Amino acid sequence: MTSDRRLFDFLDDLEGQAAALYAAEREAEAIDRSRAEYASVTLGGRLMASLDLEVGLQVDGVGPLSGRLRRVGTGWCLVASRLGEWLVPLAAVTAADGLSERAVPEAAWPAVSRLGLGSVLRRLADDSTPCRVFTRGGGRHEVVLRRVGADFVEVDVVGEPPRRRVLSLAAIGAVQSQTEVG
Incomplete structure (x- = not known):
């Protein structure tokens, strides 16, 4: 060599x-x-990629909740189950099953999906929709939503005698509606 x-x-x-x-x-x-x-990657991003899938959520104050994921917004999601539609603040979700492996960054979400929880609650209040509000601590309120503030919702509690109550948005685990929310 x-x-x-x-x-x-x-x-x-x-x-x-x-x-x-x-x-x-x-x-x-x-x-x-x-x-x-x-x-x-956020939970909201994973949920956005999972639209129209059957998902299971573990929700503070509600427990297990399963159904078809219909909508996702900033800080909330909407799940349709056989018991009605459930508006769930993402802060109350402790676990999720059945999500897509993908995620959609919030910058790529449609404009309407960037609306917060308060916007969806205002729509229910405008329609005087009867709802069940489950608090993260385990409380349950049969109500009609009336007005939504920055960090609270004002409701009329259904029952004898009817009364007005203010619920903290941070305390809400889920809102169940018998009518279509989104």
């Missing part, structure tokens, strides 16, 4: 080692980048 050939073999070997190191670094960087990007 000539000295030139040995030199070329040596350089080829060094180049191969450098390429292998570079590939290993790129793979590690890609894994880190993938983890960092996934860390920005």
Whole structure:
């Protein structure tokens, strides 16, 4: 073997080692980048990718809830079950099953999906829709929604005697409606 050939073999070997190191670094960087990007995925994004799927949710104050995922908005989702439609604040969801492996970033959501929980509750209030409001602590209220503030909803409690009550939005686990919400 000539000295030139040995030199070329040596350089080829060094180049191969450098390429292998570079590939290993790129793979590690890609894994880190993938983890960092996934860390920005929200429950809302996973739910948005799961529209029209049968899902199961574990909801504070309600327990297990299953049905077809009809809508998702900023901080809420709407599930249609055989018992009616359930408006669920995402803060009350403790677990979810049946979701798509994909996610849709909020920037890609339709404009109407960027409406918050208060907007959906205002629609129910405008229609004087009778509802059951389940609180995250386990309470249940038969009500007609009247007005929605920044962090509360004012309701008329159904019963004898009827009375007006204010419920904190943060305390709501779910709102069940017999009529179509969305």
